[in-house]
Amino acid sequence: MARIAELVAYPVKSLDGVAVERAEIGPRGALLGDRTYALVEAGVDPHEASVGGSGGYVNGKREPAVHGLRASYDLAGPADATPTAVTLSRPARSETGIVADERTFALPDDAEALEAWVGEYLGYDVDLVREPDGGLPDDRAAPGPTVVSRATLETVAGWFDAVADATEMRRRLRPNVVLDDCPAFWEDRLFADHGEAVAFAADGATLLGVNPCQRCVVPSRDPDTGVETDGFRETFVRKRRETLPAWTESDRFDHDFRLMVNTLVPETEWGATVAVGDEVTIGEVVDLDDGPGGETVVGGAP
Known part of the structure; x- marks a missing residue:
């Protein structure tokens, strides 16, 4: 008999996941809190953008530097992976003069500060977008748990x-x-x-x-x-x-x-x-x- 061995939510799309013991199924069928937030190029509408390599999302498909960001989260509840805060660390980037750093951002209150900090690391302006009603999955036609x-x-x-x-x-x-x-x-x-x-x-x-x-x-x-x-x-x-x-x-x-x-x-x-x-x-x-x-x-x- 197959069984669930791990449950992993990704509160900020394209950043680290967080293991949870149980998860509520939220609106549209995603795990509650999964991919509630995402980073996009400044001014991009996340609902119109493509998740592909040139679609406007700041993700691993188009921005390898995203892999260098580490994330840990404070969550809304034991079955709700909606992040109330995220702690991000970034490596030094010699080509841009960025030094290694770690910051904690309350969400959604510190969204602008997070945008500025991540944008400085990447070298271009970004927006932190939020979709509490089902999150921002890659497969919009099949947005349930993978x-x-x-x-x-x-x-x-x-x-x-x-x-x-x-x-x-x-x-x-x-x-x-x-x-x-x-x-x-x-x-x-x-x-x-x-x-x-x-x-x-x-x-x-x-x-x-x-x-x-x-x-x-x-x-x-x-x-x-x-x-x-x-x-x-x-x-x-x-x-x-x-x-x-x-x-x-x-x-x-x-x-x-x-x-x-x-x-x-x-x-x-x-x-x-x-x-x-x-x-x-x-x-x-x-x-x-x-x-x-x-x-x-x-x-x-x-």
């Missing part, structure tokens, strides 16, 4: 000499839910074909697995330094194909640079709580227009 297994992290870490262990691979892939007591790539059972989803339950909460996550440049980079692993994508694609389980067969798996599962959470499940130790069981394949009980799935199909 899922991977610990065995998958261990297996994929073993493909690369530059990756220390499963924990480092988790930091590179940035999932919300890590499962244990299941084989590598077990999470590939949690998606079906286009127009369909796989219902699965974590204790009392039902989620819908929608699609395998398309990866970007971020997993190829050291999560602390931003240094890229040579040949990462090529090795990943080759090994993914070599180790592909029979259960991964789906028209959603249209190329091999996919890993982790994006989810939707029906509105009826908002407010439910998931916790480390919860057993995870797979249910039926459902039409993506409807939840397992016939309710409309808010968010629609990707």
Whole structure:
């Protein structure tokens, strides 16, 4: 029986995550507080911007210096990862004359001070934007918690000499839910074909697995330094194909640079709580227009 081994929220998008023992499912289905805040180039509307490499978000896809920022958080509650304060540390940057520094910022009160401090480090103006109603996920059509297994992290870490262990691979892939007591790539059972989803339950909460996550440049980079692993994508694609389980067969798996599962959470499940130790069981394949009980799935199909 698969179970939840780790829950990780990312209160500020693209910065460090924080492990929690339990998490409430918030509006639109994300873990409450996950990616509540994000950094964007000054003046960019986060709802109009693309999360891609040139889309205006200050993220690892377009700004390797983000990897140098370390973050820890004060959280709103034991099941609410909304940050009430963030402590940031930045390394020295000889090319810009920035010295190593650490500051704590109350949120949202110290937003302008945080913007100035991070902008000084990056060398351009940034805005700290906030979206308390469901956060700012990459996959806006499937904004629920992302899922991977610990065995998958261990297996994929073993493909690369530059990756220390499963924990480092988790930091590179940035999932919300890590499962244990299941084989590598077990999470590939949690998606079906286009127009369909796989219902699965974590204790009392039902989620819908929608699609395998398309990866970007971020997993190829050291999560602390931003240094890229040579040949990462090529090795990943080759090994993914070599180790592909029979259960991964789906028209959603249209190329091999996919890993982790994006989810939707029906509105009826908002407010439910998931916790480390919860057993995870797979249910039926459902039409993506409807939840397992016939309710409309808010968010629609990707």
